[in-house]
Structure formats: structure tokens, C-alpha cells
Amino acid sequence: MSGLNWIGLRTLLAKEIGRFMKVAGQTITSPVITAVLYLVVFQQVLADRVEVYPGVDYVAFLIPGLIMMSVIQNAFANSASSLTQSKIMGNVVFILLPPLSALEIFLAFTGAAILRALLVGLVLYLVGWLFTPLPIAAPLHALTAAILAAGCLAVMGIIAGILADKFEHMAAFQNYLIMPLSFLSGVFYSVQDLPPFWAQASAFNPFFYMIDGLRHGFFGYSDAPGWLGLVVVAGFLALLSAIALTMLARGVRLRP
């Protein structure tokens, strides 16, 4: 096979971006509003009582967690719902008939999902400034953490989209896997405040490293060593990518 179908890849990427931008109210605005609601509520209830990291007030601690939670959920939702919808509507044939390779389809779906997740995260970050100053200690670290995490979830979304035959299947992935894992991985607290067993269990939860990694970028310190978070998430991304690429190349569910 001679090289990449660049125009094809670029077109599919642009089309996937166009898809979520056309319904930006649902795909960008609404997740930001959800996160801001969490912020308002928790600020009211907890702000005076909790100091998670010394010298960091609770709202400032909470915002990177909420940003990462939104990044996670939106990266997943984008590729999963796009693929599931195309399968249900039958228009997935439009990308199966052309000379697009597994890698090209993979890159386009992943790229668009990462972009949507980063957009949501960025808007949320800007809105966060209304609540508290949010200087970023290590911007490159924060951005890398966000991209790697979004990548993982985008790829998980592809896998879910390949496997799901109905919207209920995709919603099940979302409600029973993505939501709890992202929620229970230290969005609202530091895992060091958990009972020892759960604190140690977090060491095996990649979602914990995603959230922790972004916090490290914001504050310069975190629960786990900063580089470890990035390495774990990058490894997780490599594993998921290998699975998704194999499924695409074999035509699992898409080319029965």
C-alpha cells in the first residue's frame, strides 16, 4: 500500500469536526454548563471547609478536576456517538466504500474527538477565571495531560462505537464505565484523603492519573509523581489504540 490517503484523512477529520460544530450547543455549551453547575454547588457547600493542597483553595483545586472530567466525557461521547449513529443510520457505508485505511479512520475520529474535548476544556478554563484566578504552573504538562487523556477516551469511544448496535449500548458504556471511573478518580477530592485501600486502588486506575496529571500541570505538584501520570496515560493510550486499530483493520462489526 503506497502511503497515506491524505486528502481522505483530512476530509474525514474535517467532516467529523463539522459534525460536532453543527450542534455546538449540545457538544460544547451544554457540557460546560453542567461543569459550571457542579462548580457553583460545590463552591457553596465546601469552599470554607476543605483545603486539599496547602495554599490552594478548594475551588482552584476543583476546577482542573472538572475540566478533566469534561474532557474525558466529551472525548468519549464524540467518537462513540458519531460511530454509533452512523451505524444505526447506515451511512457508515460512506466511509467503508472509499479507499480509507483503518489507520486513517482511526486518526480522523480520534483527532476530532480530542479537538472537541480540548475545546470544552478550554472554555471551561476561561469560565473558571470568573470564580478564581487560575494560573497554570506547567502549561505544557497540562496540555500534554489533557491531550493524552482525551486521546484515551476518544479511542475508547471508537471501540464502544464499533461494539454498540444501539444507542442504549453506548449509553451503558457511558453510564456504567466512563461516568463512575471519572467521578471516582479524584475530581472532587485528593485520593490521599481516601481510606488506604481505595487510595492504593487508585494507583491502578488510569483515570486517576489523567486527573492527577492535569492538576500537576496546574499546581506543579500532585498525588503521584508528575511524569508517572503522563507515562501511565500514554501507555494506556498505546494499548487502547492497538485494540481499536486491530478491530478496524479486521472489520469487526463494521464489515461483517
Added chain:
Amino acid sequence: MPAALHIDQVSKSFGSLKALDGVSLEVAQGDFFALLGPNGAGKSTLIGCIAGLLQKDAGHIAVLGHDTVRAYRQARRHLGVVPQELVYDPFFTVEKMLRIQAGYFGCGRDSWPWIDELIEGLELGDKRESTLRALSGGMKRRVLIAQALVHRPPVVILDEPTAGVDVELRRGLWHFTRRLHDEGHTIVLTTHYLEEAESLCRNIAILDRGQVIARESTRDLLARHPYRFLEVKTGSQTLPETLQPLQVGGTQGQWELRLDKTRDDMGAVLDTLNSQAGGIRDVRTRDARLEDVFVEMTSREARR
């Protein structure tokens, strides 16, 4: 010169159902080819295997010499497929959708004039800016055809392009397909409108229960059929006993008889009707149509 389509011993099962059972076919370049068969015969399954939408269990397929698995990029670049299902992407306009589809095939801006031609040719001009969601079924069908042609494929497969389409659009579509054929495209189509296949297509394959049961030129297929049909109006309400085995339709003085050219003598039959059925009031004969051949070959009786 490689065949437009080379299909060699292709099999495909869905669970225990053998949808394709060792299908071999060759379609020459420049042919106008009909793939016929009753519902569930395996036509769409075969098209799916050619297009790479389905994975065959066994066999080989090549499009203009390019293997559909090993050289899938070249094979797909040479192939345009109009799926049977009326699928569409609700998010985009007609023009945008066509440009996107061209992009998937690696065609950039240089394909836009051709896309304009397609829009004109398929009379989609005033729908250019409409989103697909807002179009009627017939319009969606035209967009689907345009989408299959954006990359100027030399081989075009249309899976029931006229299903659920009104008479005028049907004529328009056949006119358009003829033009494509005249311009040098190889056309393969499936349809249940057999008169149309008969008048349009040069060669025919009939698929039944996953097997090719006929593969001939339209002319030979019709000529091979040994029957001729006779429609008569008689004075009597009963058909003479000797003619009853020939009856295939009609009642009470209006009969349709099927004569075997090699066995039944037309003159003798008419004589019998004249003398034993109260005289002939009206008579009409016709040669076998594709439909007769088709029914003959695929009906359950024929298999016993």
C-alpha cells in the same frame, strides 16, 4: 484487458444460512449487466463482498484486476456502489456531502466541476443547498447515485436504483445510466423490473439461493426459452380437454395458453380451438419475456 469484475468461487454465510454458495462470474469492461434474482437470492450480499462492506468466507474478487482485499485501495477507486438501502447523512447539504465523498476517495477541488455536472445530470440543481434530511426519498436516491460517482469510477454497481421511485424519475435514471454506459462506464445493476433489465442490459446473470443459475446474453436467454404464449377468446366456456395441459391462465372463454415451440404446433392448437371451443373470437400471441424465463427458472416447481 482485465475484466471489470472477476468473481471466483465466492461463498458467504450468515450463521447457518449460506447466502452465497460458490459464486463465479465475470463481467467484461463496457458491459451493461443485470444481476437478477428473487428476494433473498444473495444479490446485495454479492455486491457487499465486491465493495468490501462484507467479508467473504472464501473465494476471490477483483475489480479491473485489483484484488478487493490485497489491493483494496485500487479496487475501491475503480468502483462506485449505490447501496440498496436509502442511507444518508442528515447533517450536511447535498453539495457538501458530494464534496466530502469525493475527498474520501482522495479527490480534491479538481473534482468539483465534475460534481457540478453530476448535480445537473441528476437534476439536483435546486437542492444543492438543502440538507439531506429535508429531501424526499426519490431525491435522496439521486444523491446516493451521485455519491457513488464522485470519483468517476469506471465500474458502477447499482443495487435496485429504481426501488420506490416514480415513473418519471425511473425513466430519468435509466436515461442517466445509459449515458454513463455510453461514456464508457461498465454498469452492473439489480432490479425487480424485468422489462427494464430486458431492454437495457446486454448480459444477465440470475442468482438463486446463493448460486448462479444462468449467465448469458439477454438475447440467448430469451431465445433459449422454448415457449410462446397464446391469448384467445373463444365462443365456448370450456376448454377442450386436449388443450387443458397448456393452460397457464384465464377462465370462461378467455384463455392463456403456453406452447412449447418444439412440441406444440400452433396451427393444430388453433384448429382445435376453432372446431371444439366454439370458434376463435380474438387471438394474440407473444414471445417469451424475460419475466417468463425468470419465473420458469426460479419457481419452486422448476426445481422439483
